[in-house]
Amino acid sequence: MKNTIVKVIPGSIAEELEIEVGDKLITINDTVVKDIIDYKFLMADEYIVVQIEKINGELWDLEIEKEYDEDLGVEFESSILDKARSCSNKCVFCFIDQLPKGMRNTLYFKDDDSRLSFLQGNFVTMTNMxxxxIDRIIRYRISPINVSVHTTNPELRVKMLNNRFAGNIYERLKKLAEAGIDINCQIVLCPGLNNGEELIRTSEDLFKLYPAIKNLAVVPVGATKFREGLFPVTLYDRESSRKEIAMVSTLQEKYISIVDHPFIRLSDEFYILADLDVPPSEFYGNYEQLEDGIGMIRLFRDNINNTLKNLNKNATGSFTFITGTSAFKEIEAAAKRINLENSEIKIDTVKIVNRFFGETITVAGLLTGRDIISQVKEYALGEYVIIPRNMLRSGEDVFLDDITLNELENTLNRKIIITDYSGEDLIEKINNFCKEEK
Incomplete structure (x- = not known):
């Protein structure tokens, strides 16, 4: 059973009722708790009866009066109280299919679970639902959910996902939208497949379901050097990126005139490849699509602008920023601005080429510890090395290749400073590790 309790939060209802680590949650209001969605829904009441199986096998029925949105205060063996559903597709652009052999097993698991979409923001294709x-999502008001659409053309979606059940996506989205479920949509754009007129069709179809479908994020297909035997994909370059930006901008202008925001947005990578500046801050609204790489550059730039005034003008120190190819110019520009504000703070920026996955992978979040170690040898590092949090596995201090943060620090003989990828805490971190001038 995945509903074994592994942590009891101090001061919680569970602690007060003497629920302990190792106990199991069986039912809430006589309903068996099958997964985290059941748990969240059934807990949303002011009076509940919880059945707990103690370690010794005793069954306790506990009557609880609480605030409507108050939780038991426990953590379970499995975050979703069930086994995560794996993906049943064989997408032509799948990044996991492009991983080399010999990496840790968890990297090869393809999740496609609507519960993880609700809890963690993961995108799902809905093909295994x-x-x-669908009815359960509506009944429990699971919202928002994040859906990888890729195309609303049924035949094309079946081809791109290599799944004969993939063609009914629009009907399912429409049902959710009509039930008031909020939806965020995503497209991995592949030249010659779902771009151009197909992208226009998809965007127009999804916009018909606005405001239930809140936004549409578009990211370019990525290819590692391990694609041998896989579907041949064409990558975006300067010319094709500019063409896509121009076409999408026409759609954006139309949507702005109707609903006062662009609805469809391209990831920063398109603008980097096109050698064009990213749109202004107001274009990105509340930056809801950051996880898709949409607006990261603009937000980083704005955060530097807003926090630079807090830089300690009487401090001295030396730092090395480490980043990927795509963000290098932006990070280097920020380093120069900081140095102009206080010339006693020396900052160098090092661009790491992704040799592990291949040079076509340019984002910092997919850099490995080994690539960093092998490429910084030729540089004179500052007292401290700064990297963004998204280089490390979520919630852990481990890179994709299992090099730990501690191993990197020992190898480089430098303290590694972790900052938010948005740059919001960068100036604060620099101040913390600088020294006051005498």
Whole structure:
């Protein structure tokens, strides 16, 4: 059973009722708790009866009066109280299929679970969902959910996902939208497949379901050097990126005139490849699509602008920023601005080429510890090395190749400073590790 309790939060209802680590949650209001969605829904009441199976096998029925949105205060063996559903597709652009052999097993698991979409923001294709799963989302008001659409053309979606059940996406999105479920959509754009007129069709179809479908994020297909035997994909370059930006801008202007925001947005990578500046801050609204790489450059730039005034003008120190190819110019520009503000703070920026996955992978979040170690040898590093949090596995201090942060620090003989990828805490971190001038 995945509903074994592994942590009891101090001061919680569970602690007060003497629920302990190792106990199991069986039912809430006589309903068996099958997964985290059941748990969240059934807990949303002011009076509940919880059945707990103690370690010794005793069953306790506990009557609880609480605030409507108050939780038991426990953590479970499995975050979703169930086994995560794996992806049943064989997408032509799948990044996991492009991983080399010999990496840790968890990297090869393709999740496609609507519960993880709700809890962690993961994107799902909805191909492994039954009609009752859709009905359950509606009944439990699971919202928002994040959906990888890629195209609303049924035949093309079946081809791109290599799944004969993939063609009914629009009907399912429409059902959710009509039920008031908020949806964020994503497209991995592949030249010659779902771009151009197909992208226009998809965007126009999805916009018909606005405001339930809140936004549409578009990211370019990525290819590692391990694509041998896989579907041949064409990568974006300067010319094709500019063409895509120009076409999408026409759609954006139309949507802005109707709903006062662009609805469809391209990831920063398109603008980097096109050698064009990213749109202004107001274009990105509340930056809801950052996880898709949309607006990261603009937000980083704005955060530097807003926090630079807090830089300690009487401090001295030396730092080395480490980043990927795509963000290098932006990070280097920020380093120069900081140095102009206080010339006693020396900052160098090092661009790491992704040799592990291949040079076509340019984002910092997919850099490995080994590439960093092998390429910084030729540089005179500052007292401290700064990297963004998204280089490390979520919630852990480990790179994609299992090099730990501690190993990197020992190898480089430098303290590694972790900052938010948005740059919001960068000036604060620099101040913390600088020294006051005498």
């Amino acid at each position: 039954k009609d009752e799963d």
